[in-house]
Amino acid sequence: MPSYLSMDKSSLREEYKRLSEVYAEYKAKGLSLNMARGKPGSEQVSLSNDMLDIVTSKTDFKTDDNPDVRNYGGLDGIIEAKRLFAEILDVSPENIFVGGNSSLNMMFDTIGCLMENGAGGEPWNKQGKIKFLCPVPGYDRHFGVTEYYGIEMINIPMDKNGPDMDMVEELVQNDPSVKGIWCIPKYSNPQGITYSDETVRRFAALKPAAKDFRIMWDNAYVIHDISDTPDKLLNIFDELEKNGNEDMVFEFASTSKITFPGAGIAAVAASKNNLELLKKRYTFQTIGYDKINMLRHTMYFKNLDGVLEHMKKHKNILKPKFDLVISMLESELSEYGIIDWIKPNGGYFVSVNVFKGTAKRVVQLCKEAGVVLTGAGATYPYGNDPDDSNIRVAPTYPPLDELKIAMEIFCLSTKMAAVEKLM
Ligand SMILES: Cc1ncc(COP(=O)(O)O)c(C=O)c1O
Numbered sequence: 267m268p269s270y271l272s273m274d275k276s277s278l279r280e281e282y283k284r285l286s287e288v289y290a291e292y293k294a295k296g297l298s299l300n301m302a303r304g305k306p307g308s309e310q311v312s313l314s315n316d317m318l319d320i321v322t323s324k325t326d327f328k329t330d331d332n333p334d335v336r337n338y339g340g341l342d343g344i345i346e347a348k349r350l351f352a353e354i355l356d357v358s359p360e361n362i363f364v365g366g367n368s369s370l371n372m373m374f375d376t377i378g379c380l381m382e383n384g385a386g387g388e389p390w391n392k393q394g395k396i397k398f399l400c401p402v403p404g405y406d407r408h409f410g411v412t413e414y415y416g417i418e419m420i421n422i423p424m425d426k427n428g429p430d431m432d433m434v435e436e437l438v439q440n441d442p443s444v445k446g447i448w449c450i451p452k453y454s455n456p457q458g459i460t461y462s463d464e465t466v467r468r469f470a471a472l473k474p475a476a477k478d479f480r481i482m483w484d485n486a487y488v489i490h491d492i493s494d495t496p497d498k499l500l501n502i503f504d505e506l507e508k509n510g511n512e513d514m515v516f517e518f519a520s521t522s523k524i525t526f527p528g529a530g531i532a533a534v535a536a537s538k539n540n541l542e543l544l545k546k547r548y549t550f551q552t553i554g555y556d557k558i559n560m561l562r563h564t565m566y567f568k569n570l571d572g573v574l575e576h577m578k579k580h581k582n583i584l585k586p587k588f589d590l591v592i593s594m595l596e597s598e599l600s601e602y603g604i605i606d607w608i609k610p611n612g613g614y615f616v617s618v619n620v621f622k623g624t625a626k627r628v629v630q631l632c633k634e635a636g637v638v639l640t641g642a643g644a645t646y647p648y649g650n651d652p653d654d655s656n657i658r659v660a661p662t663y664p665p666l667d668e669l670k671i672a673m674e675i676f677c678l679s680t681k682m683a684a685v686e687k688l689m
Pocket of ligand 1: 370450519527
């Protein structure tokens with residue numbers, strides 16, 4: 267089959283008729299499948315079941331820095347949990363604040379803290395219009411948080427090395443109303459891109475026009491490899507130190523996709539100054555987070571090696587799913603010249619750019635045939651993908667047999683939408 271782009275109208279019409287017949291057959295099956303949710307499958311969450319009763323038979327609830335985890339006290343978490351995150355993020359335990367069950371919650375609070383208290387200067391919400399840079403495509407919840415606080419968002423294109431750093435430098439270093447940027451430096455959501463060493467170095471060496479500029483370094487997929495040749499990310503805090511820029515970054519992580527999403531533990535890594543800033547807010551917000559859950563996690567894993575062993579089990583479940591998606595994109599779609607995608611070495615998504623102007627239509631066709639995808643546009647600020655092209659495919663949740671059917675329908679819908687457009 268030649269590329270659709272070189273087909274004449276009558277061949278396209280013929281092709282459309284053929285595709286529509288196959289589509290009708292799928293539709294008649296009354297399927298109900300889901301490739302929208304970046305959630306671990308049930309087999310994955312079951313990997314951590316043994317952790318659930320690890321503290322029930324315990325009689326001693328002391329930790330190295332806390333007399334009794336069953337009681338109040340310890341705003342920034344138990345030392346064992348700090349040590350664990352410190353190992354995962356390769357920073358010192360003194361630079362860790364362990365919070366509750368969600369890193370997104372900590373990001374929301376961090377922005378809230380900067381809005382209301384500022385970072386050494388005027389509170390952000392007293393400075394008139396302020397802006398955030400948003401590498402695209404990106405994580406819809408980041409954009410949601412920014413929009414919630416009324417911060418203007420500016421799209422920054424991503425390439426295989428990370429965000430367009432020329433554009434980042436230009437805006438950050440010349441516009442004092444630019445207060446921050448969202449970054450998912452490893453296995454980015456949705457593209458699975460890991461920032462190159464040069465990108466990390468350029469971030470660390472920024473000289474912002476705004477003294478209260480902050481980088482939200484969301485390292486949600488820091489150890490979430492699905493390949494035998496995983497990506498490596500340079501440690502931004504090492505680079506920040508070389509530039510005297512330690513206060514510029516808040517780094518986030520959680521065990522949501524290690525143990526239980528919504529019932530894991532989350533942390534922020536930051537400089538002493540930034541942790542002080544956060545603690546001023548957290549002091550009023552809570553007396554302390556769930557230390558029993560922290561203990562459960564640290565008793566279960568013991569150290570980074572324990573976590574990495576566990577991540578291998580996730581990888582064994584996820585790799586066949588990602589392999590299936592990639593091989594179907596290759597075999598079903600690559601010859602038509604209508605899409606591109608990036609093969610990730612980790613993370614939770616495959617980002618597909620379908621034929622320009624057809625992403626919404628692909629999502630609609632899939633939905634009508636019983637396959638739910640993340641809404642088109644969700645990967646852009648304000649839900650607005652200017653090319654109407656990016657679709658985030660989430661292969662982790664459905665079992666392999668369901669994923670295969672869902673992908674068949676996705677590929678079919680992608681072809682139909684492109685042919686419709688070209689006709
Ligand atoms: C990039 C990114 N950050 C954060 C989160 C949410 O993390 P948590 O469960 O720790 O709030 C997700 C979940 O999909 C994500 O993709």
